[in-house]
Amino acid sequence: MEAVILAAGLGTRLRPLTESFPKPLLKVAGRELLYRHLHLLSQEGIRRFIIVINPQHEKFYREFLNRYPEFSCTLVKNPHPERGNGYSFYLARDFVSGPFVLTMGDHVYERDFIKKALGLRGLIVDREGLFISREEATKALCEEGLVIALDKRLSRYTGFDTGFFLLEPEIFTQAQKLVRQKEEISLSEIMQEARIPCSLLSGYFWMDVDTPEDLKKATRLLIKRAVKGSGDGLVSRLLNRRVSTWCSGFLVNYLTPNLATFLTSLLGLIAALLLFWNAKAAAILYQLSSMLDGMDGEIARASLRESPFGGWLDSVLDRIVDFAFLLGLYLLLKPAFAWQQAVALLAFFGSTMVSYTAERYKGAFKSDIYRDFPLLRFFPGKRDERVFFIMVAVLMGYIWEIFVVLALITNLRVAATLGMVALKKR
């Protein structure tokens, strides 16, 4: 299947950013709008792209495509952008060989939107439009499964025009008729005249980017939607994620996910060293590194840079940081009796095993343990909770109690995991 991407618009409302630069090449959450289309559509099996551009932007597009030779793209120049996006669309006609996707270069869609949409037909209409400014959005009125009106000023409408279409090449006959009749043609006119099918899809993030505020909003929302969260404990949900998504929003354009992993881990290791000078400051720094620990995953997913290596590195470095901090606390405490040392050893062991049992589960069952055993989410002892508890205890001066509580909680959690998995998966 092929995809046509309309990218010839002038982006006047994004000036000065778009004074001489095309809007689809502006970055949202670390990636050009156009890259998002190419990447996500490629992953769903689209192999060829036809991009209709404004000739004055050609060199920017050439440069962009040189950086991403993995995409097979044809640039189609529209010498008359003033004739409207309907005319841009019409120019793609000779390059399309069968059913195709049509989408807008200045829109953002999350991965799941595109996955779902590709199974549908005609114009994708969103009944809810949760993430867009509804007054300014183009509305669609559908009857008996067909689009009968498409306009910003409809008083009665079925939903919002997502700018995402699945079309047959016959649509170009309709486009040609209008092109011969009129000078300026909008895409909406063509689709409305052609009475294309209409499919409903709601609940997924998409929006069009018109203003500088939209750029920020899209980044922020993509980061929020990038929170995976299946392994988040209570502290993560209530506190850490708010901090990490806020920071990710600022840093997504500057930090790669692996650099974020490295820096937060470094912060944790520094916190462990700091214990010997100022234990309270160290505990706060440790919690800070835990708050930022979600950034790598958020940045990775939001900027389409997920990698198996990133996940692996994050897990391994987390274990090392946790060990280092507990080792620091142990050396501060210097427990005298053998039984106290045994309790501390249990705390070390349990802290690593909470993650070991969950990660080994993923390797064995190719599935997330928290999805298969939602009950486990309510057991305390996940990393975010352990770190927060350690911080509070250090601030209150209870070091020995940290080891007692961790030894209990983490090993109980491991025992519960063993029991649950054995009962259900044996």
Add this chain to the structure above:
Amino acid sequence: MEAVILAAGLGTRLRPLTESFPKPLLKVAGRELLYRHLHLLSQEGIRRFIIVINPQHEKFYREFLNRYPEFSCTLVKNPHPERGNGYSFYLARDFVSGPFVLTMGDHVYERDFIKKALGLRGLIVDREGLFISREEATKALCEEGLVIALDKRLSRYTGFDTGFFLLEPEIFTQAQKLVRQKEEISLSEIMQEARIPCSLLSGYFWMDVDTPEDLKKATRLLIKRAVKGSGDGLVSRLLNRRVSTWCSGFLVNYLTPNLATFLTSLLGLIAALLLFWNAKAAAILYQLSSMLDGMDGEIARASLRESPFGGWLDSVLDRIVDFAFLLGLYLLLKPAFAWQQAVALLAFFGSTMVSYTAERYKGAFKSDIYRDFPLLRFFPGKRDERVFFIMVAVLMGYIWEIFVVLALITNLRVAATLGMVALKKR
């Protein structure tokens, strides 16, 4: 695709085992010969089975099939087993609707043989016959890709008849001709007359089971072939596997894999407790549990009982046993200085992390770290090596040195893993 399994033979050479009991229902490595065919062929997509049996064995087959309702089988009774296996084969003609697999109920094939064979055509001929008694085997002579002779007493031959065929229904025309001419017909005659294609496949385990010795041999070889070994260290390869495969051969009919996991882990925990009474005996028992640790996997694969749960449980219990034994040693040693305790903590941490990094890798990359990084196999510090080293050190009275060496070796190994993976997979 369908499969025809010939199971009407009298199995005279296995008397008294087969006095009134059919040979294909005898167990090899914990599973009936017939079950192996049904299970392995099903997993490769064969959906229907036609089993030609001796009517006097019908009740045994019905009972067997009732136990395994997941297989869709048709039993075809051969009222004249004395007319030979060619006649048995002929009786399957009305139940076959397209290209089909033909195989012998008294043969054993390993999984990979069947996987490869299903991509080939005609009679599968093994040039090497590594696992069979070659004098007694049926030989095949092929010319220009066709079988031209099939007999035990060929002096010149291409290879050995594996009893595994991929055939077209037209073969039954040839069978019918012979059935009308003669009273006793062998399968070999039919195939030789029909000039079926011949495909070569060597290096995989298969054999026919004729005598009580064959039953034992097949079990032993299936266990040997079930050694996965990608995670085996030096001690495993030289010592532990020899012990575990020997024991698995005896116990495969009596132990489920999970019970084997449980019992060897229990042995390890008992060893940890025994440390407080007799450290040397405890160390030997710990090494014994490590030697038997391979049994669960061997039994699981050889008896077609592999499960994600089994792998998960084995890994988690291994970590717990290792922790328990090291904890025992720590409490025997009672290191006095904080720096000594820190070294011990590093030994605990590194011992778990060697496995964590490898298992987390499997979850992230869906691939075995030792296959992707063969160099890692030569780094010391895997479980079999750690346990063996601990035993030797305890026997020689060096307890403190155990922690020093483990702290070094295991953490160096983790660092090397981090480095290698980062360099190659980033």
